[in-house]
Amino acid sequence: xxxxxxxxxxxxxxRVVAALLAQGHTVRALVRPVTSxxxxxxxxxxxxxxxxxxxVRELAPAFDRVDVLIHLAAAVTGGExxxxxxxxxxxxxxLAAMAxxxxxxxxxxxxFAVYDWSAxxxxxxxxxxxETGSDLYRRDGYTIAKVWQERVTRRFAVEHGWDLTVLRxxxxxxxxxxxxxxxxxxxxxxxxxxxxxxxxxxTHVDNCADLFVRAAxxxxxxxxxxxxxxxxxxxxxxxxxxxxxxxxxxxxxxxxPYTIAFAIVRLAFASVFKRNEKLPHVLxxxxxxxxxxxxxxxxxxxxELLGWRPPYDYGECLxxxxx
Amino acid sequence: xxxxxxxxxxxxxxxxxxLKTLPRVQIAAVCDLSxxxxxxxxxxxxxxxxxxxxxxxxxxxxxxxxxxxxxxxSHFRLAMDALxxxxxxxxxxxxxxxxxxxxxxxxxAEERHLVLTEDYNYVFNHATREIARWVxxxxxxxxxxxEVVMALNLFGPGGFADPNARHPALTxxxxxxxxxxxxxxxxxxxxxxxxxxxxxxxxxxxxxxLPYDEMHAVVEGAHGTATLGFSSxxxxxxxxxxxFGERAQASTNLFETRLTVERLRDGPKPLQPFLNGLxxxxxxxxxAIATLMRKFKPGPGTYDGMWSLISGTYxxxxxxxPLPVPVEHVLAVNRMVEALKPTEAAS
Numbered sequence: 001x002x003x004x005x006x007x008x009x010x011x012x013x014x015r016v017v018a019a020l021l022a023q024g025h026t027v028r029a030l031v032r033p034v035t036s037x038x039x040x041x042x043x044x045x046x047x048x049x050x051x052x053x054x055x056v057r058e059l060a061p062a063f064d065r066v067d068v069l070i071h072l073a074a075a076v077t078g079g080e081x082x083x084x085x086x087x088x089x090x091x092x093x094x095l096a097a098m099a100x101x102x103x104x105x106x107x108x109x110x111x112f113a114v115y116d117w118s119a120x121x122x123x124x125x126x127x128x129x130x131e132t133g134s135d136l137y138r139r140d141g142y143t144i145a146k147v148w149q150e151r152v153t154r155r156f157a158v159e160h161g162w163d164l165t166v167l168r169x170x171x172x173x174x175x176x177x178x179x180x181x182x183x184x185x186x187x188x189x190x191x192x193x194x195x196x197x198x199x200x201x202x203t204h205v206d207n208c209a210d211l212f213v214r215a216a217x218x219x220x221x222x223x224x225x226x227x228x229x230x231x232x233x234x235x236x237x238x239x240x241x242x243x244x245x246x247x248x249x250x251x252x253x254x255x256x257p258y259t260i261a262f263a264i265v266r267l268a269f270a271s272v273f274k275r276n277e278k279l280p281h282v283l284x285x286x287x288x289x290x291x292x293x294x295x296x297x298x299x300x301x302x303x304e305l306l307g308w309r310p311p312y313d314y315g316e317c318l319x320x321x322x323x
Numbered sequence: 324x325x326x327x328x329x330x331x332x333x334x335x336x337x338x339x340x341x342l343k344t345l346p347r348v349q350i351a352a353v354c355d356l357s358x359x360x361x362x363x364x365x366x367x368x369x370x371x372x373x374x375x376x377x378x379x380x381x382x383x384x385x386x387x388x389x390x391x392x393x394x395x396x397s398h399f400r401l402a403m404d405a406l407x408x409x410x411x412x413x414x415x416x417x418x419x420x421x422x423x424x425x426x427x428x429x430x431x432a433e434e435r436h437l438v439l440t441e442d443y444n445y446v447f448n449h450a451t452r453e454i455a456r457w458v459x460x461x462x463x464x465x466x467x468x469x470e471v472v473m474a475l476n477l478f479g480p481g482g483f484a485d486p487n488a489r490h491p492a493l494t495x496x497x498x499x500x501x502x503x504x505x506x507x508x509x510x511x512x513x514x515x516x517x518x519x520x521x522x523x524x525x526x527x528x529x530x531x532x533l534p535y536d537e538m539h540a541v542v543e544g545a546h547g548t549a550t551l552g553f554s555s556x557x558x559x560x561x562x563x564x565x566x567f568g569e570r571a572q573a574s575t576n577l578f579e580t581r582l583t584v585e586r587l588r589d590g591p592k593p594l595q596p597f598l599n600g601l602x603x604x605x606x607x608x609x610x611a612i613a614t615l616m617r618k619f620k621p622g623p624g625t626y627d628g629m630w631s632l633i634s635g636t637y638x639x640x641x642x643x644x645p646l647p648v649p650v651e652h653v654l655a656v657n658r659m660v661e662a663l664k665p666t667e668a669a670s
Contacts, residue, residue: 032487033486033487034486034487035487052487052488054487054488055487055488055489075481077480077481078480078481079333080333081332081333081336082333082481084359084360084363085332085357085360086481088357088359088360088363089357089359089360091359092357092358092359133366134366134367137366137367144363148359148363151359152359272619273619273620274620274621275621276619276620276621277621278618278621278624279618279619
């Protein structure tokens, strides 16, 4: 199988490329014009196609003899409009180019961010509602861009009869990415842990990459949407404790009940802040929920559909992250 | 009044946020080359129609006024198409890539009795209007000199100097800095009028894809002189406007809410610096709090000038009164911009 991987030099992309190579697949990596790939240490067999999805005009040759597009590219920093232009308009450009080629298979990296966290109770799974309508625009720029990236990709897939698999990873962690925004509100060395007993929808980057390769190579994944989590997830308090200890960052954890924190945020948002949506994320109720709401998580669908089990348990993931 | 917008990027959202607050104004349609951008902006701001082809939009929607908020090199064609379809035009700065293009637009708009105006948002910021009021009331005295300096880091990722995706403004004469010249020139024009002569020095301090990253200029205007500057390296980011009058000097950072004044006072001369210092200290403290609080309040934030200009433009159109930025000012500002542009290729 020859896979075209966008976002190949990113945190997840590097592990997806490594997993594809380990399973004997051929990789073509879409890499920005002046991004250096030497220090990644890819073997010479990795084909490099230079282009930036924000501006590249001639993308069709990137799909030459490609069996599957693994589309991971998305902006994770920058302003809301820059993220939209990069993630969504970039996807439009990429898929418009694909439309003229023989490639008919896509695996898209979406995100847990696309879910309507305010509406979900109990377990978040693939049937949970996705953010839509005007409520979407109260969320952060990353979420808006990821929802639209998924919409655009689904429309292209329907229009051209492509086989699309949408994978929605939870919080991806790994080496140099151990600290997650949901862990705490940090003030110096003080970590205020909101909802310390809530579970985190964790997927280690190596487990996540494994499912991307499985989905790309298994025809049963076509037409499916799968959440990517390693299991029910660690409790925030324990996960942060391990991170502070293993990374050597240190710091003091202070627990704070979720219900009280959320009530304060809602009250302040409606009164003092006059529903201003330009506030920091943690002060806007719907964004607060999307990071911190205590829910349960499952990877049952990936298990049932593809027989997927995360190849690495939590202990091994810790070793790979901090060892 | 039915309005349509072409180019739905970051600055467009500021226009639309303001338009949503105006009475008797309906956002009739938006247009962007990207279908997703166009559709999402229409959904977000309640526009009933969205397009990817501006010609089709102008034909089908027939808006009363069109906001052109695309990258600058496309302004001329889009503004001309909008004028030819019978719409007034509010164009983002810089209005056109060249003065000749602007003059063609102005001629055409005048022939058709249509409005053509350009967004000089900082001229309508609260602080700028306050200084202008002090000039008009005589509190500042006749203006002698104006200093306008923008310090803005252009080297960040995804910005004007990103080598992976070249910013459209890099094709302007002077490169990315040319995108900011109308801000500098419009403020200078506000206080010293049309320029008589200008001399600019364009330099490059750091290696990047920008042809220039510094510009500093001296301008002689009808009512005084000005020094204008743009620095990509001076930090922190700030936009200083200082107006030197015969009786007082006003200073503001247009990226914040700081506005201070030093003035001649009655009483013993040795006390003047002391009293001015106390007053300045109070103003700086108030501004520090106001700038912070502004981030926690809904509304235009740093774009208060744009909101003021847009609402003033619509009010003038409705009442058939003079525009906040009449076309003569657009021409005068752009003549100053033209005089500031580099005359030789960057080394």
